[in-house]
Amino acid sequence: QVQLQESGPGLVKPAETLSxxxxxxxxxxxxxFYWGWIRQPQGxxxxxxxxxxxxxxxxxxxxxxxxxxxxxDTSKNRFSLELKSVTADDTAVYFCARVYPVLQYFDPWGQGxxxxxxx
Amino acid sequence: xxxLTQPPSASGSxxxxxxxxxxxxRGDIGTYxxxxxxxxxxxxxxxxxxxxxxxxPSGVPDRFSGSKSGNTASLTVSGLQAEDEAVYHCSAYAxxxxxxxxxxxxxxxx
Numbered sequence: 001q002v003q004l005q006e007s008g009p010g011l012v013k014p015a016e017t018l019s020x021x022x023x024x025x026x027x028x029x030x031x032x033f034y035w036g037w038i039r040q041p042q043g044x045x046x047x048x049x050x051x052x053x054x055x056x057x058x059x060x061x062x063x064x065x066x067x068x069x070x071x072x073d074t075s076k077n078r079f080s081l082e083l084k085s086v087t088a089d090d091t092a093v094y095f096c097a098r099v100y101p102v103l104q105y106f107d108p109w110g111q112g113x114x115x116x117x118x119x
Numbered sequence: 120x121x122x123l124t125q126p127p128s129a130s131g132s133x134x135x136x137x138x139x140x141x142x143x144x145r146g147d148i149g150t151y152x153x154x155x156x157x158x159x160x161x162x163x164x165x166x167x168x169x170x171x172x173x174x175x176p177s178g179v180p181d182r183f184s185g186s187k188s189g190n191t192a193s194l195t196v197s198g199l200q201a202e203d204e205a206v207y208h209c210s211a212y213a214x215x216x217x218x219x220x221x222x223x224x225x226x227x228x229x
Contacts, residue, residue, distance in 0.1 A: 048210070
């Protein structure tokens with residue numbers, strides 16, 4: 001059974017970099033699939049941030065592309081998100097998920113991690 | 120690529136059917152059959168309930184069904200149960216390796 005778990009700081013200062021990691025268990029990232037990040041501001045809808053393949057091929061949301069880096073570490077079976085120059089608008093629950101290539105759906109999801117941007 | 124449009128809320132009584140719409144454009148829902156729906160209970164992660172417009176993953180009750188017409192996809196929940204009360208999100212492939220979501224619809228079981 002595939003499981004994903006987000007980890008990282010729950011509080012980030014404005015203008016700094018948000019860094020999160022998603023550790024995958026029950027499946028080898030190297031075996032295939034894309035792996036993605038999605039966020040959800042309090043009381044709002046979901047926003048796709050980006051997705052990465054085990055080879056390193058990566059796709060980003062156009063609205064966040066200038067500030068986002070997603071990377072993968074197959075040796076540790078995990079992938080990571082970096083979001084630069086954060087503001088209060090980046091405060092959200094951040095989810096990681098497995099992404100079915102071509103079909104573009106997300107399953108399963110991690111439980112999510114709350115990240116607050118505040119000084 | 121704009122977000123998909125969903126009604127903010129929907130409701131129905133137990134046993135009734137409710138349909139939630141998800142409106143996109145010719146460049147996403149209108150072109151690709153890559154529409155998915157997610158159920159999210161309060162404080163929980165989203166759960167996939169429909170993919171590729173009409174396909175239900177194993178374990179998802181057949182009370183949940185999906186469809187598409189033109190630029191609009193729909194999720195129908197038949198035989199409403201109390202446990203169906205949740206927020207429902209749609210997503211779609213928008214081409215050029217981009218995925219977009221709707222704003223979510225809160226379903227209330229009266």
